[in-house]
Amino acid sequence: MDCIQPGTIAPEDLLAFLDGEAPPAVGEHLRRCPGCAARARAYARSQDRLRAALRRIDCPSPLVLGEYELRLLAPEEGRRIAAHLGDCPRCAAEIGQLRGFLAAEPAPTAPGPVERVRRLVATLVAAPPRGAYAGLRGADDDDTRTYRAGDLTLSLSTGPSARRGRLSLDGLLWREGGGAVTADGGSAILSAAGGATETAEIDDLGNFAFDEVAPGTYGLEVALGDEHIVVEGVVLAR
């Protein structure tokens, strides 16, 4: 489609118009000239598609930006990131956000959730059958372990699971003096070495159960309000 007034509008003017940076005469012309409007629309479509697909394709990952900020990069890569930051407002904004985040609670000085929560490491009362960390070895009559933390006693016992190759882990908590274990419920969190966690609710009587646990070494954390009991190295074996 031809222009109704050839020579008045350069292709660059169409791009400037799309950015809202063209003189008013360009918009005026586009309203009257279907040919130029079609060309402007085609440019808009091209650059929208390219921008959407290529959005931040050249940006370093947030982890690399952070390693730059923490001075962990080799000098050459550091220079490359610095040059990128000079060009890229989005990465510069992310660095700003990271600085704020790191400063919000300098690790590990500022009071964090760890400080509000009283964490007690449970100590094993009954000695394990073998090895310092054999929390629960699968001996026939020796599959219960008792731990103490403060005025709390925790007994853990393993048993068969309904699922083949798995074990059940049952816990029972009680307080010295017979007080309620927990006023408003609690939970037990079993953490595998790979980072996977499983949570079980603790009932009014202090019972909790994990029904299908794979053999392995776990950390167990019993959370009762702001009181956390930590049991390390719980070994579950058949």
Place this chain on the structure above:
Amino acid sequence: MGAGFGQMALAEIVGGCREETGKFLRREPSDDRFCLELLRRAIVEGDQAAWGAAFAQYRGLVLGWIRLHPAASAAGEDDEYWTNRAFDRFWSAVGPERFAAFPSLAALLRYLKLCAHSVLLDAVRARPPAPPEALLDREAGIGAAPDAAAEVLDRLDAQDLWRAVNAELRDEAERTVARLCLALDLKPREVYERHPERFASVADVYRVKRNLLDRLRRSPALRAFSG
């Protein structure tokens, strides 16, 4: 690290780390060597029990960081999920060969905090952007035709597209325009402000950009996409 720490039973290390962390949080003098040894065994020796103990030790700290992060609400998933991702990243990014690059416990924990930040930011970046405001529609009453770009996008790997774009670039000015206008979404005025040494004027940036777009639209490799 004194030889003594290397020989200590894990239980002693774990207990020491917890106790010293408590002192640290109470602003009392504390000894980092227990916690450092715990992390060394987890990372350098791949000791699973040490790993589990380190996770239990710092899980609450990381959870607190995630809750503090301004991007957490936008990232989707729950805090527990991001905490696990942060630890995954920490273990894989530090690794046995890199452990020595961290001179102190504080440096390691700062890196763990960076890991929490970076897993959240990755999620935020992966969200699709708001559709660009069509100035053309507003000012000139020109409706953009319905667009199959999203569909095309699914089929075209962004890295392949970027390579195809780069193959069409002829000089440093075009490379700058491709990076800043297409990948970073800057306007030619902003490009000129950043690189006055490379362009004569804002109009010059528009000229380079127009040439580039025309060429990309003619390129057989890109026509389906940029046309």
